[in-house]
Structures are given as structure tokens and as C-alpha cells.
Amino acid sequence: MLYKAYEIQRSMLNAGSAMASMTADMLADPRNPWASFGGTQMMASALEVFAHAAAPRGKPAFGIKIIHVDGTPHAVNETVEIQQAFGNLRKFTHEGLPADAPRLLIVAPMSGHYATLLRGTVERMLERCVVYITDWADAKYVPLHEGRFDLDEYIDYIIGYLEHIGPGAHMMAVCQPSVPALAATGVMAVREHPCRPVTLTMMGGPIDTRESPTAVNDHAITKPFVWFKHNVITTVPANYPGAGRQVYPGFVQLASFMSMNLGSHMNAHYGLFKHLVQGDGESADATKTFYDEYRAVCDMTAEFYLQTVDVVFQQHLLPKGELVHRGILVDLAAIKDTAILCIEGERDDISGIGQTKAALKVTPNLPEKLKKYHLAPEVGHYGIFNGSRWRTTIAPVVEGWIRSNSAARKLSVVA
Known part of the structure; x- marks a missing residue:
């Protein structure tokens, strides 16, 4: 019933959004004799804020067409390298990259938002690297006959993508995928897999x-596992290709995120209203662009969401050395030559300080010279991988880590 009720509400809001947008345009039209009056401008701005907030949103495009490197523009080439039921592997490159440019796999979070949330991450790393990214599917569009997708499949997908990219690749995991990315590295290390990553960067x-x-952590541990199963899992309705699939809906995740910082979101929309009234289109567009991406959400399979709650947040199996993949214990002690960089934000309210750094503790056989920790001052969760501080202070740390360890790996292979 939860999903059906949401669909009814969404249909009503879609109609309301269209009406509000049309009315706002009429009120603001210069041919309207009342358009110049302050009350009319305020009403038009209020309707535009509502229309934008209630508008339907699908999957955004990355839309990276041109990238500037040292002041020189380069056309970006985006391709889909692998197509799979629960996610594609996308590749970004440009003609300004040298033939031996580092190859970087960015593992995007499967946490209710699309991989395009990392557009800024891709754009910045694309300056010096050939960038690949996991473009996870919206579970409501995956038919039931495609089977299940849980943490085991997630790890398998990562390994498969690294195999496709080939030996010598680097990997970056942003937020939630740090756990499966580290686990995949451990699985590959045990096998002495030639495609195990040269470096692994984990952020927040x-x-x-x-x-x-x-x-977020407290919410996951203060309620029993069965509570999540009975209260936030629902069935995809018949109007989607994934009809009948059990999912954790993206709209529930969005509501959770919004409620965590409700005051900030309300102030942002009030700011949008003031910008519209003042005619500050540039500032208004910046707020709209952020929320266009932030409100574009997708569903996760129930089995993946529930397993993540259980394994990551309630039982802490990976740091305790008890995580199992395909019936075999994940041995992080086997990681001996993948250089690990852990990045955290001083003001991160999603992943607290020390949660990512813990990866350096649970890899006992990795030499200290292959471990690095970076705490970004005055940076929140989103700012770790997006925004000005990411571009100017954090990304250079990642680039330097990739560059120095690429050279070290080449020297060791030659030796």
C-alpha cells in the first residue's frame, strides 16, 4: 500500500506542479498589466518554488560535454562499456589525456540517488584520468526474472568491472560502496587476481x-532488523517493469535525508523564493540545479538494503573479520599491495570521523607506506566529493596518491 499511496500522491503533485508553473508564467509575463506589482511578483515566485519542488524527476544525464584542463577545452567522450540488469559501466575520456593516463573506477553509492550525484567527482578526476563509473539501475525498472541483487552481487559486479578495465587500474569508493569495494579488494587479493586495484580511495x-x-548509525541500531523489513520495504506496483519486486523505495530514503536537515532545506527554498523575487536568476538556478539532482531518487532491492543494514550497521562484520562472500570469509589480511587512501570530512554528519579510517586498521599486512589518511577541514559529507573544496584541496590528494603509487607498482613489476 505504501508504494500505491505514493503513486497517487505523486500524480496529484505532478498536476499541481504543472498548474503552478503555468500560473507563475502568466503572472510574470510582461504582457500582464499587473506583472510589475510587488504582490504579483511574490505570488509568481511562490508558485514557481512550489512547481519546482513538486515536479516529477527521472534519471538525470551526466551531460559532461566539455572539460577544461589547464585552461584548454577538450570534448568529452562518454560510452557504456558493459550493460547489466542492475547496472552499467560507463566510461569517460577526452582527447587531451595521454596514452598512459591512469584508469580510475569510481564506485558510486547505491543509496537512493543515481550515479549522476557524482557528476562533479567524475568531472574533476577526468582531467587526469580515464574515468569509469558504476551506473546502478533503479530497481523498480528491473524485471523479476533478472533475479536478486544483494551484497554478493554488488561485490561481483565490482570485480567484473575491474576485470574489464584490466590490470593496473585504480578504484575510488564514495560513501556506502566503501564496504563492498574493500571487500572486493580483499577477495581479489586472496586470489592474487592480476586486476586487483593499484590504489583504493575510500571517501566518507x-x-x-x-x-x-x-x-544515521543510531537509527540503524536502535531498531531491530525485523522493523526495517516490515516498515520500509514495499512492493513495486504494476505500472513499472519491476512489478512485484520487493524494494526499499527511493522516496523513503529521500524523506529520511530531508528530515535530517529539514531546517536547512526549508531555508534553501526560502532563499530560492527571495532570489526569484529579486530577479537573481543565477542564484535561483544554482539552487534548482542542486535540488533537481538531490530529488532524483531510485529504488534499491530489498535484499541489498536489508543486508546492508544487517551486515554494515548492526553486526559490523567487515571490520570484525566475519564478512562472508559466496560462502568464503573475506580476508582483508590478504591485501598487501593495494595502496589505501581514506578521506573523511570534519563536518560529516553521515559517516563520522574514524569510520573510513578504520580501513587502515583492518588491513594488518599492508605496509604503512601504502596507507594514507586525509581529514578535510570544514567539509561535510557532500563536500568530500563535490564542490570547491573537493576540486581544489581533496582531488589533488587523490591524484597525488594515484600518481605516486602507479610509479611504485610499475617499478615493482619491472623488478
Whole structure:
């Protein structure tokens, strides 16, 4: 009933959004004799804010057409390298990259938003690297006959993508995928897989949520596992290709995120209203662009969501050395030559300080010279991988780590 009720509400809001947008345009039209009056402008702005907030949103495009490197523009080439039921592997490159440019796999979070949330991450790393990214599917569009998708499949997808990219690749995991990315590295290390990553960068990831627990962590442990199963899992309705599939809906995740910082979101929309009244279109567009991406949400399979709650947030199996993949214990002690960089934000309210850094503790056989920790001052969760501080202070750390360890790996292979 939850999904059906949401669909009814969404249909009503879609109609309301269209009406509000049309009315706002009429009120603001210069041919309207009342358009110049302050009351009319305020009403038009209020209707535009409502129309934008209630508008339907599908999957955004990456839309990276041109990239500037050292002041020189280059056309970006985007291709789909692998197509699979629960996610595609996308590749970004440009003609300004040298033939030996590092190849970087960015593992996007499967946490209710599309991979395009990392558009800024891709854009910045594309300056010096050939970038691949996991473009996860919206579970409501995956037919039931495609089977299930849980943490085991997630790890298998990562390994498969690294195999496709080939030996010598680097990997970056943003937030939630830090756990499966580290696990995949451990699985590949045990096998001495030639395609195991040269470096693994983890940013704001919940490796060990017992460290500096946040409100998100508290929510996951204060309720029993069965509560999540009975209260946030629902069935995809018949009007989607994935009809009948059990999912954790994206709209529930969005509501959770919005409620965590409700005051900030209300102030942002009030700011949008003031910008519209003042005719500050540039500032208004910036707010709209952010929320266009933020409100574009997708569903996760129930089995993946529930397993993540259980394994990552409640039982902490990976840092305790008890995580099992395909019936075999994941041995992080086998990681001996993948250089690990852990990045955290000082003001991160999703993954607390120390949760990502824990990866350096649970890899005992990795030499200290292959471990690095970076705490970004005055940076929140989103700012770790997007925005000005990401571009100017955090990305250079990642680039330097990739560059130095690429050279070290080449030297060791030659030796």
C-alpha cells in the first residue's frame, strides 16, 4: 500500500506542479498589466518554488560535454562499456589525456540517488584520468526474472568491472560502496587476481560505524532488523517493469535525508523564493540545479538494503573479520599491495570521523607506506566529493596518491 499511496500522491503533485508553473508564467509575463506589482511578483515566485519542488524527476544525464584542463577545452567522450540488469559501466575520456593516463573506477553509492550525484567527482578526476563509473539501475525498472541483487552481487559486479578495465587500474569508493569495494579488494587479493586495484580511495565510507556514530548509525541500531523489513520495504506496483519486486523505495530514503536537515532545506527554498523575487536568476538556478539532482531518487532491492543494514550497521562484520562472500570469509589480511587512501570530512554528519579510517586498521599486512589518511577541514559529507573544496584541496590528494603509487607498482613489476 505504501508504494500505491505514493503513486497517487505523486500524480496529484505532478498536476499541481504543472498548474503552478503555468500560473507563475502568466503572472510574470510582461504582457500582464499587473506583472510589475510587488504582490504579483511574490505570488509568481511562490508558485514557481512550489512547481519546482513538486515536479516529477527521472534519471538525470551526466551531460559532461566539455572539460577544461589547464585552461584548454577538450570534448568529452562518454560510452557504456558493459550493460547489466542492475547496472552499467560507463566510461569517460577526452582527447587531451595521454596514452598512459591512469584508469580510475569510481564506485558510486547505491543509496537512493543515481550515479549522476557524482557528476562533479567524475568531472574533476577526468582531467587526469580515464574515468569509469558504476551506473546502478533503479530497481523498480528491473524485471523479476533478472533475479536478486544483494551484497554478493554488488561485490561481483565490482570485480567484473575491474576485470574489464584490466590490470593496473585504480578504484575510488564514495560513501556506502566503501564496504563492498574493500571487500572486493580483499577477495581479489586472496586470489592474487592480476586486476586487483593499484590504489583504493575510500571517501566518507561506513567501514566501521562503531567509530563516532552519527544519527544515521543510531537509527540503524536502535531498531531491530525485523522493523526495517516490515516498515520500509514495499512492493513495486504494476505500472513499472519491476512489478512485484520487493524494494526499499527511493522516496523513503529521500524523506529520511530531508528530515535530517529539514531546517536547512526549508531555508534553501526560502532563499530560492527571495532570489526569484529579486530577479537573481543565477542564484535561483544554482539552487534548482542542486535540488533537481538531490530529488532524483531510485529504488534499491530489498535484499541489498536489508543486508546492508544487517551486515554494515548492526553486526559490523567487515571490520570484525566475519564478512562472508559466496560462502568464503573475506580476508582483508590478504591485501598487501593495494595502496589505501581514506578521506573523511570534519563536518560529516553521515559517516563520522574514524569510520573510513578504520580501513587502515583492518588491513594488518599492508605496509604503512601504502596507507594514507586525509581529514578535510570544514567539509561535510557532500563536500568530500563535490564542490570547491573537493576540486581544489581533496582531488589533488587523490591524484597525488594515484600518481605516486602507479610509479611504485610499475617499478615493482619491472623488478
